Amino acid sequence: xxxxxxxxxxxxxxxxxxxxxxxxxxxxxxxxxxxxxxxxxxxxxxxxxxxxxxxxxxxxxxxxxxxxxxxxxxxxxxxxxxxxxxxxxxxxxxxxxxxxxxxxxxxxxxxxxxxxxxxxxxxxxxxxxxxxxxxxxxxxxxxxxxxxxxxxxxxxxxxxxxxxxxxxxxxxxxxxxxxxxxxxxxxxxxxxxx
Numbered sequence: 001x002x003x004x005x006x007x008x009x010x011x012x013x014x015x016x017x018x019x020x021x022x023x024x025x026x027x028x029x030x031x032x033x034x035x036x037x038x039x040x041x042x043x044x045x046x047x048x049x050x051x052x053x054x055x056x057x058x059x060x061x062x063x064x065x066x067x068x069x070x071x072x073x074x075x076x077x078x079x080x081x082x083x084x085x086x087x088x089x090x091x092x093x094x095x096x097x098x099x100x101x102x103x104x105x106x107x108x109x110x111x112x113x114x115x116x117x118x119x120x121x122x123x124x125x126x127x128x129x130x131x132x133x134x135x136x137x138x139x140x141x142x143x144x145x146x147x148x149x150x151x152x153x154x155x156x157x158x159x160x161x162x163x164x165x166x167x168x169x170x171x172x173x174x175x176x177x178x179x180x181x182x183x184x185x186x187x188x189x190x191x192x193x194x
Contacts, residue, residue: 086181093135093176094183100128101173132176132183140186141174147190151175151182156189163191 103125107118129139140151147154147166158169168188175186 003047021179029064032038090181090183093132093137096128100125103128104174114148120125125166136181137176137183138178139174139176141171143168143171147188150179151185152188152190153185154190157192158189159192159193161193165191167191 055080099164103121106121107125132139144163145168146164147168152168152175155172160169163169167190169191171186173187174191176183
């Protein structure tokens with residue numbers, strides 16, 4: 001004997017399932033009393049306003065994007081300009097290094113014959129060093145400071161019982177600049193203990 005159909009209204013529908021419409025449906029082909037125009041009917045003032053608002057929104061979006069692109073272009077150009085300026089300053093300052101080295105050598109050898117030449121050479125060296133400092137490359141020739149591989153280049157190790165280990169005992173060639181803006185590190189000897 002067949003079982004009568006059970007009322008399924010009390011059971012919840014499975015999740016994600018499509019439910020059939022409830023109630024009476026209008027018959028196909030019969031017009032309803034409150035027929036609304038479809039999305040294609042843009043004949044009324046509301047349709048023209050919607051098109052105008054959509055066009056305005058699109059133009060505003062394009063305008064904001066253009067402003068953002070322009071701002072990004074300005075920032076990128078400023079970064080590239082700063083990088084080029086830094087590179088040019090480094091090339092200019094590097095051209096002075098041999099002059100300073102030769103003047104320091106002359107000062108070392110002229111110490112045995114004190115005369116006017118020593119003062120002149122010293123003045124030229126000081127002038128060249130001040131030019132480098134104005135360009136942003138400060139001179140580093142300190143002794144007794146802890147060895148820093150980013151600022152010092154070890155050319156020798158000396159045993160010095162009076163000095164702290166791993167400190168600069170002697171500067172053989174001065175260094176110029178700091179961190180990323182360094183022309184060259186200082187050539188130094190480092191103290192060590194036995």
